[in-house]
Amino acid sequence: MxxxxxxxxxxxxxxxxxxxxxxxxxxxxxxxxxxxxxxxxxxxxxxxxxxxxxxxxxxxxxxxxxxxxxxxxxxxxxxxxxxxxxxxxxxxxxxxxxxxKNIPSKTPQGFKKSKELKADEMELHVGNEAWVAVQEIGHFDLYFTICFKFEKI
Incomplete structure (x- = not known):
C-alpha cells in the first residue's frame, strides 16, 4: 500500500x-x-x-x-x-x-495621432509596390517619429 x-x-x-x-x-x-x-x-x-x-x-x-x-x-x-x-x-x-530607472520610458518619442477610420478609407503598402485597402479597423494608435528624406534633384 x-x-x-x-x-x-x-x-x-x-x-x-x-x-x-x-x-x-x-x-x-x-x-x-x-x-x-x-x-x-x-x-x-x-x-x-x-x-x-x-x-x-x-x-x-x-x-x-x-x-x-x-x-x-x-x-x-x-x-x-x-x-x-x-x-x-x-x-x-x-x-x-x-x-x-535608467532604461528609457515606455512612451515613444515623436507625436501621437488618433483617428477613427472607416473601411476602405486607408491603404497599406505591403511590399513589391502593392497597396491593399484596409477592410476592417478597430481602434488603434499610430506613433510617428519625425524623419526627413532627402532626394537628389
Whole structure:
C-alpha cells in the first residue's frame, strides 16, 4: 500500500516539476513590462522546485532569469557577466530595479495621432509596390517619429 502511494505521488511530483520547469524556461518579460512581478514569479518557480526536492543551482536560476529579460537590459546582462557576478535572485532583483530607472520610458518619442477610420478609407503598402485597402479597423494608435528624406534633384 505504501509503495503504491509513493509511486502514485512520485508521478504527480514529477509532472508538477516538469510543468514548473517548462513555465520557468518559457517566461519572457515584455519590453517595459513589470520587472518586479516578472522576477518574483520566476523566484516562486525556483522555490516550488526546491520544495519538490529539485532545487535549481543558483547560477542556473540567475542565467535563466537574465535570459528572460527584454533587449533593453542587454547592457546590464553584459556588465553582470563581465564582472562574473554571482548573486541570488533576490539581490539580482535589487540590481535590476536600479537598472530599470535608467532604461528609457515606455512612451515613444515623436507625436501621437488618433483617428477613427472607416473601411476602405486607408491603404497599406505591403511590399513589391502593392497597396491593399484596409477592410476592417478597430481602434488603434499610430506613433510617428519625425524623419526627413532627402532626394537628389
Amino acid at each position: 505504501i509503495e503504491h502511494l509513493k509511486e502514485m505521488f512520485g508521478k504527480q511530483a514529477r509532472i508538477e516539476r516538469f510543468d514548473i520547469v517548462r513555465a520557468l524556461h518559457a517566461m519572457k518579460m515584455e519590453e517595459h513590462g513589470n520587472l518586479s512581478t516578472h522576477v518574483l514569479k520566476m523566484k516562486s518557480y525556483t522555490d516550488q522546485l526546491e520544495i519538490l526536492g529539485s532545487p535549481y543551482p543558483q547560477d542556473l536560476a540567475t542565467n535563466i532569469s537574465l535570459n528572460s529579460l527584454p533587449k533593453s537590459y542587454n547592457a546590464f546582462i553584459m556588465n553582470y557577466n563581465m564582472n562574473r557576478s554571482e548573486k541570488p535572485i533576490s539581490e539580482l532583483h535589487v540590481m535590476l530595479k536600479i537598472t530599470e
